[in-house]
Every structure is written in structure tokens, then in C-alpha cells.
Amino acid sequence: MSNYFKWFYDILITNNVSEDVALYLNLLINAIILIVLLLLIDFILKRVIIRTFKVFTIKTKTTYDDYLVQSNFPKYIAHIIPFIILRKLIPFVLADFEVWKTFFIKITDVYLIILMVWIFRSVLRTTKEYLKQKDYFKDKPLDSYAQVIVIFLWFVGAVFIFSEITGQSILKFLATFGAASAILLLIFRDTILGFVASIQVSINDMVRIGDWITMEKYGADGDVVEINLATVKVSNWDLTITTIPTYALISDSFKNWRGMQESGGRRIKRAFIIKTNSIKFLTDKDLKKFSKIQILTDYIAHRQSDIDNYNTEHNSDRSIIVNGRNQTNLGLFRKYCDLYLNEHSAINKDMMIMTRHLEPTSKGIPLEIYTFSKDKRWINYEHIMADIFEHLIATVPHFDLELFQEPSSKDFQELSSKFK
Structure with a gap:
């Protein structure tokens, strides 16, 4: 295949163009052709995949695929094939530029890792929105769980990116990460506390979305509209929004009026x-x-x-x-x-x-x-x-x-x- 990428180089040499100039011109022409070709493939794939998904969503009764379209899942999927093609062709296009070849391979690999994280995040977001429509999950803190999984996905993606850029093994990176865990625990203290609190709130059924709660310490008196990893949002009766740290629900006292709402009076x-x-x-x-x-x-x-x-x-x-x-x-x-x-x-x-x-x-x-x-x-x-x-x-x-x-x-x- 490498001969195909030397075609312009051979023509230029035949026309008495110097070897260095012919080499760079050949690279420029090949790069332009490759970029145009990949953009065209990406455009066609996006149109085909997105349209196929829309037709599919219309014919199916479930709303899960509708949320997939809304979360840009088809668009991210369409990006994969052009970048895989690019990753395969870079060694041939940059065969004579070893430093550039290594650099662009790493850049492409990093983007592919990020793209995979986006795809998983899109599926996660779709699953979260789909479950929110189910009666059983309407009052559950799905945002908290989704945020934890997203953080984990980005952590895994960061490990692979670090390994790709530095050439170090993943195990070595994890060993270094373990040594720095005390610092990381300090940095992510609120996130960890929020995650633990959201699990306890859910398991003990302390607060659900839609509950009327009163928490005088934070000036909250209204309905819970959102429970996520770090905060709980309360829509007060005066139409203001109060934000409460999630871990405050297990460390401080608050009043939940759900018992009254579910009672006979x-x-x-x-x-x-x-x-x-x-x-x-x-x-x-x-x-x-x-x-x-x-x-x-x-x-x-x-x-x-x-x-x-x-x-x-x-x-x-x-x-x-x-x-x-x-x-x-x-x-x-x-x-x-x-x-x-x-x-x-x-x-x-x-x-x-x-x-x-x-x-x-x-x-x-x-x-x-x-x-x-x-x-x-x-x-x-x-x-x-x-x-x-x-x-x-x-x-x-x-x-x-x-x-x-x-x-x-x-x-x-x-x-x-x-x-x-």
C-alpha cells in the first residue's frame, strides 16, 4: 500500500523536482486527499446512521432509542470509522517522517479513547433519562449514580491516555496513583462524601425526588427537584432554589413531609x-x-x-x-x-x-x-x-x-x- 502514497512523489521526481521538496509536496497532497476523503466518509456516515436511527425510533415502541438520538450517540458512532481508517493510514502517509508519525498516532489514539468515553457517557445518559420515565425510578437519585460512573469512565480514559502518551504500562500508572491516593482523596473529598451520602439516602429511603423537605440551616423549604453527586436542589415555595450539599442530608437534621403527604390528612x-x-x-x-x-x-x-x-x-x-x-x-x-x-x-x-x-x-x-x-x-x-x-x-x-x-x-x- 505504501506505493500508492509514493505516487505523487515519483511524478515529482520524474519532473526534476528536488527530493526534499518532492517529499513534502507528496505529504501535503496525500494529507489533503486523506482529510477530504475522511470528512466525506464522516459526513456520509453521519447522515446514514442518524437517519437510520430516526427511522428506527419511529417504528419502535420503546423510548430508549429516542434518548440515544438526543444524546448524540449516532453521531459519535459515525466518528469511529473515519478515525480508525486514519489510524491505519497514518503509518503509510508519514512513513518518511518518523517523529511526526509517532506524534499523530498518539494524537489519534488519544482522540479514539476520548471518543469511546463519549460513547459510553452517551449510553449512560440515555439509560438515566429512560429510567427517569419509569415510576419505580422517578424518585431515585439517578443523577448521583450517573455522575459517579462518568467520573469512573473519565478516570479509566485518563489512565489509558496517560499510558498512550508516556508509553508507561497501565499497572505502573496505577501503582503511582496508589501512592498519591491520599492527595486525591483530599481533592475529591466532597465527591466521595456526596457519593456515599447519595447511596445512604437511596438505601434508607430518606429523600426522594418530589419530596417536600424543610432544612432551616440552609433555608430550604420546598420540593426536591434534583439529587446529584454533590448537591440536592430544593425548589422553595417562594420560587427560589436552595442548593444543599448531599452529605448534609446524613450529617444534619431535616424534616421530610412525605409521611404527611402519604397519610390520610x-x-x-x-x-x-x-x-x-x-x-x-x-x-x-x-x-x-x-x-x-x-x-x-x-x-x-x-x-x-x-x-x-x-x-x-x-x-x-x-x-x-x-x-x-x-x-x-x-x-x-x-x-x-x-x-x-x-x-x-x-x-x-x-x-x-x-x-x-x-x-x-x-x-x-x-x-x-x-x-x-x-x-x-x-x-x-x-x-x-x-x-x-x-x-x-x-x-x-x-x-x-x-x-x-x-x-x-x-x-x-x-x-x-x-x-x-
């Missing part, structure tokens, strides 16, 4: 403060008035019957109301809250419903509503909670109770005006 836990001096025992007149509240009619009658029987059995002196057992306006209101919540259509009756006292404070007695709404969507949840508390707060005065509220400047002005 979203918790409502809020209290309002009742003024202590508004609490009183109920007289017969009061009971008659409150019995008109339909939701309490049966309860008051049944409860008062039990109380009267108890007081009779224990000979309680009813001339003083504190003797024996009595109903209070706060106790009756507390029962009203329970009954109201049990009849509310937006409350999940299969989960806890409770109205309770919290520890008394200098401001009064906190009365806490503890229940769960059926609808867990944020907007609807807020509307349900607002509807419940608006009703209960408006009901408080009907039980001769008062809510505590810090006095405003207007209150002080009205108070001072009374003494003028």
Missing part, C-alpha cells in the same frame, strides 16, 4: 388564648341559654343529668356553686369545638380530633385545636384551617368568653380619655 395544630377572668361556672339560666345551640342540646342535657345525679348522691350543698360538680363555659365551648370539628366535612374523621388545654400562661389559657384536614394541598389546607378558626373565634363571645389580645395604642387612648 394534613395536621391542623393551632391555639388561641382565652382570658382567664372570663371563665365561669354555668347557672341554670346559662344552661338554658346555651341549650339553644343545637349542636350542644343533647350534650348539655345528658351531661347535666350526670352532674345532678352525682351532686344528689354526694349531698352537695348547691347554695354555693363551687360545691359538687358544675359545668363551665370554657368546658362547654371545648365540647362545642369537638362536636363542630366532627361535623365539619373537610376534617378526616378517621384521624385524631381533639380540643385541649395547653399550660396556662400570664396571658390566659391556650385552647388548642388538633385535627387533620382531608385535603392536603397547601391552598385548600389553609382555607380549611382559616374557615375553622374564623368560625370558632366568632363563637367565643357567645359562651361569655373573651380572647386575649395585646392592647394597642388606640386602647390606651380610649382608656386615658375616660379619666379626663
Whole structure:
């Protein structure tokens, strides 16, 4: 074959061109022809392979081949044949230029190694995007695993490139690499920590893509949109993006709201403060008035019957109301809250419903509503909670109770005006 690449050289020598000039001109002409030929082959192969892939993807039901096309897999495959041809022809084209021949062979080999890494990376990216469409893998940190494999691929590619350029054996390079492992561990500390963390997060099912998490240390409060090797991206409710180091998920504390989202309801836990001096025992007149509240009619009658029987059995002196057992306006209101919540259509009756006292404070007695709404969507949840508390707060005065509220400047002005 070498005679074919000497053809122009022989013609030039025949036409009395000096040997050195003929040698370089022959090289130039051969290089131009080879480059044009390879570009043509590359162009044709790209058109044929890409078009073939597109036709194939249209006819198949799977989307895997569609992702292969999107990741430039056909284009990378088309590049292989021209470069293999180039690698085979370089020794003949540069037969008289030993230094150049060695240099261009190494350059071609390095590019072929990089091209193989690109091809594997393309297949990996395709596999990742394909698996993301599967329900089982939608919430898995596939980006983290893909990044680790890509790093490994580039490491292997770098080993082969080093071996090709230096002429050293791969084993010798790995031995040198082992000696420098402490430095490399320091350089890739975050990557290693992120990889270990992503595996632990996945195995322990701590966080999935789509989970609502809260991490006050990093100001994160929203949905997890991406988990990769180094970071976790959280789309906050204020439409900002918070980036959290992946290893922080196993080293720091955070709240995952998945349990609430998968449960039958979203918790409502809020209290309002009742003024202590508004609490009183109920007289017969009061009971008659409150019995008109339909939701309490049966309860008051049944409860008062039990109380009267108890007081009779224990000979309680009813001339003083504190003797024996009595109903209070706060106790009756507390029962009203329970009954109201049990009849509310937006409350999940299969989960806890409770109205309770919290520890008394200098401001009064906190009365806490503890229940769960059926609808867990944020907007609807807020509307349900607002509807419940608006009703209960408006009901408080009907039980001769008062809510505590810090006095405003207007209150002080009205108070001072009374003494003028």
C-alpha cells in the first residue's frame, strides 16, 4: 500500500523536482486527499446512521432509542470509522517522517479513547433519562449514580491516555496513583462524601425526588427537584432554589413531609388564648341559654343529668356553686369545638380530633385545636384551617368568653380619655 502514497512523489521526481521538496509536496497532497476523503466518509456516515436511527425510533415502541438520538450517540458512532481508517493510514502517509508519525498516532489514539468515553457517557445518559420515565425510578437519585460512573469512565480514559502518551504500562500508572491516593482523596473529598451520602439516602429511603423537605440551616423549604453527586436542589415555595450539599442530608437534621403527604390528612395544630377572668361556672339560666345551640342540646342535657345525679348522691350543698360538680363555659365551648370539628366535612374523621388545654400562661389559657384536614394541598389546607378558626373565634363571645389580645395604642387612648 505504501506505493500508492509514493505516487505523487515519483511524478515529482520524474519532473526534476528536488527530493526534499518532492517529499513534502507528496505529504501535503496525500494529507489533503486523506482529510477530504475522511470528512466525506464522516459526513456520509453521519447522515446514514442518524437517519437510520430516526427511522428506527419511529417504528419502535420503546423510548430508549429516542434518548440515544438526543444524546448524540449516532453521531459519535459515525466518528469511529473515519478515525480508525486514519489510524491505519497514518503509518503509510508519514512513513518518511518518523517523529511526526509517532506524534499523530498518539494524537489519534488519544482522540479514539476520548471518543469511546463519549460513547459510553452517551449510553449512560440515555439509560438515566429512560429510567427517569419509569415510576419505580422517578424518585431515585439517578443523577448521583450517573455522575459517579462518568467520573469512573473519565478516570479509566485518563489512565489509558496517560499510558498512550508516556508509553508507561497501565499497572505502573496505577501503582503511582496508589501512592498519591491520599492527595486525591483530599481533592475529591466532597465527591466521595456526596457519593456515599447519595447511596445512604437511596438505601434508607430518606429523600426522594418530589419530596417536600424543610432544612432551616440552609433555608430550604420546598420540593426536591434534583439529587446529584454533590448537591440536592430544593425548589422553595417562594420560587427560589436552595442548593444543599448531599452529605448534609446524613450529617444534619431535616424534616421530610412525605409521611404527611402519604397519610390520610394534613395536621391542623393551632391555639388561641382565652382570658382567664372570663371563665365561669354555668347557672341554670346559662344552661338554658346555651341549650339553644343545637349542636350542644343533647350534650348539655345528658351531661347535666350526670352532674345532678352525682351532686344528689354526694349531698352537695348547691347554695354555693363551687360545691359538687358544675359545668363551665370554657368546658362547654371545648365540647362545642369537638362536636363542630366532627361535623365539619373537610376534617378526616378517621384521624385524631381533639380540643385541649395547653399550660396556662400570664396571658390566659391556650385552647388548642388538633385535627387533620382531608385535603392536603397547601391552598385548600389553609382555607380549611382559616374557615375553622374564623368560625370558632366568632363563637367565643357567645359562651361569655373573651380572647386575649395585646392592647394597642388606640386602647390606651380610649382608656386615658375616660379619666379626663
